[in-house]
Amino acid sequence: MSEVRIIFQGDRLWLPSGSALPEVEAEFSLRLPEGHLALKVAGEQAVPEGVEALSLREAFPRMDLEAWVRAGRAYQWLEWAAGHRFCGRCATALEPGEGHGRRCPACGLAVFPSNATAIIVLISRGEGRNRELALARSPHFKPGVYSAIAGFTEPGESLEQAVHREVAEELGIRVQGLKYFGSQPWPFPNGLMVAFLAEHLAGELRPDPTELEDARWFRLDALPPLPGPLSIARWMLDAAVAEAGLETGA
Ligand SMILES: [Zn+2]
Structure with a gap:
């Protein structure tokens, strides 16, 4: 090569x-x-x-x-x-360490490359053509665009726990039947996005106003503008729409 x-x-x-x-x-x-x-x-x-x-x-x-x-x-x-x-514990300049890591020659601290792990979850309810998706709008999105809910995992938390916590915090609902969809490195700046599908279990959408402008249920045949083809959010949305025998727009 x-x-x-x-x-x-x-x-x-x-x-x-x-x-x-x-x-x-x-x-x-x-x-x-x-x-x-x-x-x-x-x-x-x-x-x-x-x-x-x-x-x-x-x-x-x-x-x-x-x-x-x-x-x-x-x-x-x-x-x-x-x-x-530099060492985060004693501020000495780090040296090459094991594998791709670095090591502090003074205190022995070893550091390794890491990702900030985030989850993203596409929530649905209903069957066939009546299937609906819970999508939300962050003020950072382009005008009109809605997407799936995402958030960072916290230390000590499993991916599943992060999904349930984010869904409860951001949308005020509960979900069940988590299914792994896939993952995507997200270099903005150092993320790993892990994607899940979930079914609505209980609760009405109550979007967290500190994070979201809006959240609603959208029928699969009447979706709003969606994120671009760069992100796993869009791949999940395309898959959900294709499964219902429909097509997403541009
Ligand atoms: Zn040190």
Whole structure:
């Protein structure tokens, strides 16, 4: 496999308009587990001619999926490495440790790359064409867009407990019959999104006003604008709609 260089400047990926990226002076570089080289260039460095500096979201429609996923991985590794240069216990500079980890030469603390794990859950009720989905709107979404409920797991909590807690906190309802759907690395900046399907058990929707603008039940044949194809939220929604023999819009 030939080496790929992946260059980030802050959270911006350098995407060449031609085939090759220029040689750069990197502030920080990291050999990724699969052998590619991730480079971080200084924020004040001018973006060279023939290169565009794009956020991962902006880059998504411009790249093939494999290259985009690889760039997201590179970003997560760079962010972890750049944010773990010193010991969190005694502030000594860390040294390379076991595997991909780092170790403090003074106090022995070992640190390893980690994800912030989040759950996302698509809740439904009813059968066939009368099936409805509980979708919510965060003020951060694009106008009109509704999606499934998501939230970070807390230390000491299982994924299932996180689902039940988030659903209760954000929507005021209870669910049952959790089914694992899939997972997705979410490089904004270091997430792992774990997706579940669930059935409504009890309660009326009472969206938490500190997190959500609105939440409602939508019939599968009358869904609102949905998130883009980048996210596992959309993959779950597409699967639910396809299962009912319908199609989602753009
Ligand atoms: Zn230490």
